[in-house]
Amino acid sequence: MAVERVSGGSSLIDVLDRVLDKGIVIDAWVRISLVGIDLITVEARIVVASIDTYLKYADAVGLTGLVARPQLTAVAEPEIAVETTRRVTRVPKRRTVRRR
């Protein structure tokens, strides 16, 4: 059975799943407080709080780490749990705080 690829914008769920909290994010309350503020005239600046990029496939973490765990399982399988934790390790991880 062939699978058809649909363009991103044709599925609202998939769109919301991405646009609300992924990419470049300014925290909601900051976003709201920005409305009406002229950045140039106030003594505030937008800076990077953190950066993560994810450019690794399974190689570094072992394939089981990437395996989705069905939510119906009641039986814990520690083996997989451990690898799942490892997967969360973000490579390469970088944390940048910039100040003038």
Added chain:
Amino acid sequence: MKTKKAMATRPALKRKVAKASKDDLHVKIADAGNAPEVTTGEGGRYLYGIVEAKEQMTFGKIGIGGAGELVYTVKYLDIAAVVSKTAVYIFDPTRENALAHEHVIETVMKTYTIIPMSFGTVFRTDDDIREVLKSIYASLKDVLTQMAGKLEFGLKVNWDRDQIIEELKQEDEEIRQFHQEIIRKHLQSTYLARMQLGRMIDKAMAERSTQYVREIYEALRSVCVASRDNQPIGDKMIMNAAFLVERKREAEFDGVVNKIARKYGKRLKFKYTGPWPPYNFVNIRLKVERVTAS
């Protein structure tokens, strides 16, 4: 106020959007929604994302807010923010708005690598945006380099639980025997026996789902740069993944996805979406800092 009258005033605008976008499917869906509140005004700038840019660019009158504002770039050195004019306004993530945001990004993405902003970021002026670009320039530049020429694809995999359970009752020797026993012997404690059968099936299903997902990742690994595994949604979904793929290997990735889908036939349903900008592979958190504090 979603009256018929309000809808009737919009066709001209819609046609314009359709022409500009050439993306019929998208427009159809956007049209299916209710008539939007038209948010016009020049007070603010809605920010869609960041691109590398040598010159000023425009992307058509497809801006968020329903007024068909021009999407253009605000440049700082060799990077630029993709923006459109808007009232200074907190956008609700309605169907219309979210799709408009995504549509602009997709349009830009046809030609450029864009680092997407999350929904609803509004600044006051072009100068403000330049200030932001300036203060986070190095980070943006770095991420743009890393993501250059790459696209994201989404792959959700659902299975037919009932069919899998039936299969397990046939194929899994342990489960099959136990099931037969319950039927044949009218075990005294049928309730408990059934509970036990349920647990056996659950466990077998978890194993099977793990196996399927592993096979799928294994098959796609050679045609993509990176992958991310998101939490499946609901109990039918066994996999909710995003893949980062080189633009030039898009067709190859397509081919493998189709090959996998054929392999699993009716057992697994694939929902394959994209191309997306690299939402799942970039996470930049911004904050506000007082100048006097440093």
